[in-house]
Amino acid sequence: MMTGEIHNMSGNSTLKNIVKVSLSNLCIVISGVFVGFLIPKVLGVEEYGYYKIFTLYATYIGIFSFGISEGVYLKYSGIEYSRLNKQKIRCFTKLIFYIQIAVLAVIILFSLFFLNGEYKYIFIALSIYLVELNMTAYYQYVAQMTLRFNDYSMRNIVKSMLTVVSVVLMVCIYYINSKQLLSYKWYLTFVLIISTVLYVLYLRKFCDITFGNAEKGTIFTYEIKEVIRIGMPFLIASMCSTLILNIDRQFVSIYFDTKTYGVYSFAYNMLSLVTVCTSAISTVIYPVLKKTSECKIKEIYPSLVSYMVCFIFLSLNAYFPLSIFVKWFLPQYTYSLEIFRIVFPGLAFSSVISVVMQNYYKLMNKNHLFFFKNVLVLGISIAANFIAYYWFKTPEAISYASVVTLIIYYLLAESYFRNKFAVKWHKNFLYCICMTAGFYIISRLNNLYVSFLLYLTIYLLSLFIFHRGVVKKVIYILFRKIKRL
Template sequence: MGGALLKKFKTLFFNIMYTVGSNLLTLLVSTIVTLFLPKLLGIESYGYFQLYLFYVSYVGFLHFGWCDGIYLKYGGEDYEKLDKSKFSGQFYALLISQTVITILFIAGILLFAKSSAEKEFVLLATTINIVVLNMRTFSTFILQATNRMKDFSVITIIDRLIYIVIVLGLLVMRVDKFEYYILSDLVGKIFSLLISLLKIKGIVFPKKSRILWDNSESIDNIRVGINLMFANIASTLILGIVRFGIQTQWSVAIFGKISLTLSISNMLMVFVNAVSLAIFPLLKRVNEREYAKIYPIVRSIIMPLVLVALLCYYPLNIILTNWLPDYADSLKYMAIVFPMVVFESKVSLLTNTYLKVLRKERQIFQVNLLSAILSLISTLLFVFALKDLFLSMLSIVILLAFRSSYAEIILARYIKITIYQDMLLEFLLVGIFIITSWNLGMAVGGIIYSISLGFYLILKKNNFKEIRELIKTQK
């Protein structure tokens, strides 16, 4: 038993290394884009670039849960044992549907869009992503589900590597047109799509007689994945509704500034998402009785690390305020939204991963839908009625904290664990961080939060000892 568990942790470790390695490049790209693009493009052009990224984040919903269903149904399977003819039929059926949707969107934009040339370009570029991103999602979900994390990482690396090479060339030439940076993003995605298709070439390039057009399989994949897709839509809307409200109520320039702050606050999520991708297929192969043992261990490792990572806020804020003085008025909001990484990490790494493995997609949807409804209410109140940017930004963290806690309470009920004391401590630390950083400045806020964090780590020392002893027993 001990050897088997150690082997699982070893597999998890290498999968995490692959995904972290590829996501390190993503983080590097995000850092370069975050530091240099706002400075070169100017506030309004950078706003359009952020608008493109914002719209693209919703493109994935146009496969209607098809890819999510495949991911959930076949997670933990061996790629070599998959029925390639059945998956070929799914691939080409999805390709046809996404091509038709893309053509309809392009026609609609050209015929009915009554906006500026810049906005029309953003919309058309977003539409091209429908085929590119969703077909790549099909490939990468199969790779993730079958635990081929190394191949998945290669696709991510190619995407970001091509993008950053072009972007660096544009930066060196001091190109200040946002359109070129959007095109660079598209080029990276298209090349990575081609590579992803080669990684599953047995599915993409079969003999004609081996394509199985199975409508019942397509319907079942959508049926299985639709709840997760709706959950993802609702999840995106939690933040998206607030951002959309800011975009409509304030200028594109303000939207760009706020988006920069959110992008910086989300940079740590690169590593979190890398780890979560590796955990899902592993958990699918673990006996459900082990979940209650594994969850507290993973939680006791992840949450202290994330809370320590909040210390990055202080040097980041100083560096960025001096580097991007035009954005100084928006960077102050980092004190409010930076802790979103605490709650997003818990959802991405822990609650959602476990609920997916337990096939509780409806519960994920329930949590996200309620959070999205609360987001709509808070946006109507703080953005449109009160027109208060401070309260609008604060609502983001409160909403994410609510979603994280509600999801964890549901999960704790299923796997029969108690987490209320840990949740209370985390809320207390985040509250101290926000209040001191916003009201007392960098130096005093940093000192008070560091002391509070020290007390928290002392309280958690018994958990660390238990983890160390468990690892020793598995050697």
């Protein structure tokens, strides 16, 4: 949907980049389906819970880039790869690598002396994963900032293929062992092998900014300070966003047993199949918008928000067939459908924040403001989840608290653009609230087939009531594409 606006901004190259990243993300969706539905089956609820504890803490290890990767991305975004000062970039590459090795050593020592049981294994695995993930993230930033989306996309495809292979091997082992549930350590080993392969591929591709002479001296010391100064607020703001989105899972992992956490996490696993689809635009949008005039940026902001919320509420139709499938294929995870039903509409608010608003805060050089808003929302989120647990002591209450927090987050994040751009925000916000309420009511019906048809009908009617202009633009773009064929 969004491609029409972005096409107008920057021409065919932007559209091609979005298509490339979208195709690679489609591969991630396919591999996500394998991981999302086969791994829970072969591991069982408790072992799957341990694996999801690993993935929960893995979302936090990006903090150990200390803003260097993010600062390099913000400072050099839009510059062609051939025009980069390789000696300067090599110094950043080596610096971040040495930092990761130091952190690895600290986490391993901490795990050996202070942790026991499964958590010792999980955190040692995290220390290894940390080096590979943060270095890979650094190279991904380099690929994105220099608009080398072929490199970014190809490695996503490789990762997806290797993930599918690993899941197939897990399923084979499961059936060879007469359907005995497997340990999460099996799959965790595959995850580490895949991350190692991806790191090596990036290392080979970007060897000219990794190996060789690096710039030194007091001038570069100043550059490091500047990159950290630029990148740290963005990093911390991003980590706060991650915490806000993860805080309910963190509460469930602390206050409930591993089985409950495994079932709760499965709901978010299904949710991630949709978020992967939105990340294609998020990946491309910042370097593209950075080359766009401020006047044009202001003009397209409301449209970007409209396209995003329309897409997310369309995706909510997936809840009904997924519910039917889970009840048949994974009956032990049926309880997760209630959690999924609660948190799914919250994706509209979180997607607008992460895909549109966060990129605009970067463009307007307001990372510090975004950071302070995130810290405030993080405090609200912790308080809301604590109150929900204290009063109700149920995972469902925590889920509702997280959705309420996302609505507050949306309003606070958009307040800057209401003042800066004088945007007419009421229509998009009212649309989100109406569609969220409609989904909650309709999804409570016992007949999932009737619910699906009813929600789809209401969604189509709501488009013509709230977003008639969006529908016209999409039809016009599709008509032009068909006419060219």
